[in-house]
Amino acid sequence: MKIFNHLEFIRRPIYATILVFLVVITVMILSAGSGEFPLSPLNVVSALFGYGDGFNQTILIDFRLPRIVLALFVGMSLAVSGAILQGITKNPLASPDLIGVTAGASFAVVLFLTLFSDENNSLTVSIQWLPLFAFLGATITALVVFLLSWKNGIAPFRLLLIGIAVAAFMQAGTTIWILLGPIYQASQATIWTTGSIYGANWSQVSVLIPWAILLIAISLLLRRQMNILELGDDIATGVGSRVQRNRVLLLLVSTGLTGIAVAFAGGIGFVGLLAPHIARRIVGPKFQSMVLFSAGIGALLVLIADWIGRVAFAPIEVPAGVWTAAVGAPYFIFLLITQRKKGGA
Amino acid sequence: MLHTNTTRGWGIVIGTTLILLLMSASLVYGYTNTTWIDAYLALFDPTTSNKHLIIRDVRLPRALIAAFVGACLGVSGAIMQSITRNPLSSPSILGINAGASFFVVVGVVFLSVQSLQSYMWLSFAGATFAFLLVFILSSTGREGLTPLKLTLAGSAITALFTSFTQGLLVLNETALDQVLFWLAGSVANRPLELLFHALPYIIVALLIVFFRAKELNVLSIGDDVAVGLGQRTAWIKFTFGTCAVVLAGSAVAVAGPIGFVGIIIPHLIRSLVGLDHRWILPYSALGGAALLLIADIGSRYVLMPQELPVGVMTALIGVPFFIFVARRKLGI
Numbered sequence: 001m002k003i004f005n006h007l008e009f010i011r012r013p014i015y016a017t018i019l020v021f022l023v024v025i026t027v028m029i030l031s032a033g034s035g036e037f038p039l040s041p042l043n044v045v046s047a048l049f050g051y052g053d054g055f056n057q058t059i060l061i062d063f064r065l066p067r068i069v070l071a072l073f074v075g076m077s078l079a080v081s082g083a084i085l086q087g088i089t090k091n092p093l094a095s096p097d098l099i100g101v102t103a104g105a106s107f108a109v110v111l112f113l114t115l116f117s118d119e120n121n122s123l124t125v126s127i128q129w130l131p132l133f134a135f136l137g138a139t140i141t142a143l144v145v146f147l148l149s150w151k152n153g154i155a156p157f158r159l160l161l162i163g164i165a166v167a168a169f170m171q172a173g174t175t176i177w178i179l180l181g182p183i184y185q186a187s188q189a190t191i192w193t194t195g196s197i198y199g200a201n202w203s204q205v206s207v208l209i210p211w212a213i214l215l216i217a218i219s220l221l222l223r224r225q226m227n228i229l230e231l232g233d234d235i236a237t238g239v240g241s242r243v244q245r246n247r248v249l250l251l252l253v254s255t256g257l258t259g260i261a262v263a264f265a266g267g268i269g270f271v272g273l274l275a276p277h278i279a280r281r282i283v284g285p286k287f288q289s290m291v292l293f294s295a296g297i298g299a300l301l302v303l304i305a306d307w308i309g310r311v312a313f314a315p316i317e318v319p320a321g322v323w324t325a326a327v328g329a330p331y332f333i334f335l336l337i338t339q340r341k342k343g344g345a
Numbered sequence: 346m347l348h349t350n351t352t353r354g355w356g357i358v359i360g361t362t363l364i365l366l367l368m369s370a371s372l373v374y375g376y377t378n379t380t381w382i383d384a385y386l387a388l389f390d391p392t393t394s395n396k397h398l399i400i401r402d403v404r405l406p407r408a409l410i411a412a413f414v415g416a417c418l419g420v421s422g423a424i425m426q427s428i429t430r431n432p433l434s435s436p437s438i439l440g441i442n443a444g445a446s447f448f449v450v451v452g453v454v455f456l457s458v459q460s461l462q463s464y465m466w467l468s469f470a471g472a473t474f475a476f477l478l479v480f481i482l483s484s485t486g487r488e489g490l491t492p493l494k495l496t497l498a499g500s501a502i503t504a505l506f507t508s509f510t511q512g513l514l515v516l517n518e519t520a521l522d523q524v525l526f527w528l529a530g531s532v533a534n535r536p537l538e539l540l541f542h543a544l545p546y547i548i549v550a551l552l553i554v555f556f557r558a559k560e561l562n563v564l565s566i567g568d569d570v571a572v573g574l575g576q577r578t579a580w581i582k583f584t585f586g587t588c589a590v591v592l593a594g595s596a597v598a599v600a601g602p603i604g605f606v607g608i609i610i611p612h613l614i615r616s617l618v619g620l621d622h623r624w625i626l627p628y629s630a631l632g633g634a635a636l637l638l639i640a641d642i643g644s645r646y647v648l649m650p651q652e653l654p655v656g657v658m659t660a661l662i663g664v665p666f667f668i669f670v671a672r673r674k675l676g677i
Contacts, residue, residue, distance in 0.1 A: 091431070091433060094433075148668055148672070161612065164433065164608065165663075165671070171604075171660065172660035175529050179525070179526075180648075186525060190511070194512075273500060318516065322509075322515065325501075337482060337485040338486065
């Protein structure tokens with residue numbers, strides 16, 4: 001891209017990463033300021049630091065901020081999860097959605113909605129349990145996929161094929177439940193599977209943040225093992241890497257990240273697929289240099305998608321999952337056709 | 346498993362016989378009790394009795410549609426995996442199903458389209474539009490058309506159309522109610538005319554790919570070598586891509602988006618007959634037809650008297666079998 005040729009420093013991953021997170025912060029402030037009661041960026045910042053009037057603070061801190069912070073961490077988790085998975089499998093189509101994690105969570109949610117509803121379509125248990133159900137669905141499905149693909153270790157390609165198969169199976173199960181249930185539940189389930197962070201609150205955020213930070217930190221610690229794995233099993237074994245142990249460890253981190261993200265945000269798709277590709281095209285394919293950058297891109301995708309979903313058709317909320325691809329795909333296609341190949345893509 | 350051309354040839358004969366048997370079984374088994382004799386009489390000496398009407402007007406179209414749609418999906422999946430050189434490709438990865446679904450949902454939401462006939466033309470238009478978009482986008486730029494760019498552009502376009510479709514459905518509950526069954530994919534209650542509209546295109550595309558299957562073998566040794574051998578790889582990709590779109594587009598136009606057949610059948614077939622596309626393509630046609638026929642018969646029995654969408658049933662039947670094969674053989 002031409003403008004990057006002029007700004008050569010941006011190719012240094014460290015500067016690029018700093019830049020992308022500055023953009024993330026800007027988008028967060030702008031997004032926090034817009035809505036039914038618009039606030040100027042200055043008001044937003046001063047309210048955040050405890051100045052400004054109480055009304056602004058209530059709107060900002062109780063309503064908008066939990067949502068924005070949730071979007072930030074959901075986006076980062078999904079992107080890192082996708083970066084790990086694409087690296088391990090060496091397949092550009094790999095993403096957390098593909099190997100059944102999201103499908104498992106969707107199935108659990110649809111099950112939850114049908115099992116705990118009475119005739120009037122109101123829930124008989126608190127909606128607070130929904131994230132736990134979704135997380136369990138995601139984790140159990142991931143474990144089933146691992147077990148089924150285990151045969152003297154996990155071969156990445158077998159993992160992908162079996163993951164796709166299990167995903168199809170879970171989707172079939174979801175469709176059956178949806179068709180059997182009333183149309184109201186079908187539309188609830190559709191909203192959930194599309195992915196939305198509507199109604200986020202601080203207690204959700206406080207559960208999500210520690211796990212997201214922990215898992216992302218682990219994946220950063222494992223960056224060398226990740227690079228060695230990308231060279232292929234033979235070389236990795238040859239240089240003394242414990243291939244299977246590292247691979248399983250990284251897979252657990254990746255599915256854990258997807259699990260916590262879908263638990264709170266539903267099946268927000270394409271972030272795990274697109275963000276790592278965008279990152280590779282800009283800062284190159286090395287895992288340690290692209291993983292944080294792609295986390296930033298993922299956060300941007302979800303933040304912008306949620307922002308548009310909140311504001312564009314107000315007062316109707318459009319789930320963020322609708323916009324992630326609408327924002328990310330055109331930019332990705334632009335990169336695809338304008339850029340020369342930078343290493344693997 | 347089948348190593349010589351003689352056994353592979355016999356396999357085709359046996360497979361075709363199996364398909365005919367499955368189609369007959371599809372006429373006989375279902376909610377209304379009928380016998381094989383009823384089916385025979387209904388075809389060759391029809392009366393206006395209820396049973397004969399059901400066999401001729403309900404089950405015969407179903408059997409034919411399931412067989413042809415399955416064959417189309419199997420063959421187009423095999424072609425897609427070959428031209429993108431990615432074993433995870435399927436018709437849905439080049440945006441075909443997503444484009445078709447998007448056009449149909451737009452038709453339902455904005456144009457109040459209701460007949461299956463118009464769904465058919467809309468989805469065919471959507472499939473073609475999506476593929477052309479993918480093809481043009483992936484051939485633009487300095488590197489030209491590489492398998493990787495085709496795959497990535499395909500998944501980006503798929504993502505885009507899927508999200509538009511979801512957005513429209515989230516905003517419009519009535520439309521969701523109306524198209525939910527179409528979106529799950531089904532071969533039931535489709536008039537035979539739908540298939541007849543698509544049949545000429547299907548047959549031409551099948552003939553072209555069967556007779557030129559050798560060129561796909563050249564493609565699988567890699568673009569550089571293929572160009573070195575004097576092959577026009579972009580042209581081969583375009584021809585086969587177009588045929589695959591015609592096949593997958595017809596399938597989605599007639600039966601709605603049915604996933605999974607296009608991705609697993611080529612894998613199962615490759616583990617059976619090896620890597621020669623002259624055999625992979627016809628076997629994929631038979632395999633796809635068989636899977637869809639079996640799934641369709643099964644879908645009548647799971648929730649009797651209600652029926653499951655066949656797309657759900659292909660997954661329920663195909664997945665356990667596929668996992669078994671994927672675990673046993675890795676040399677795919």
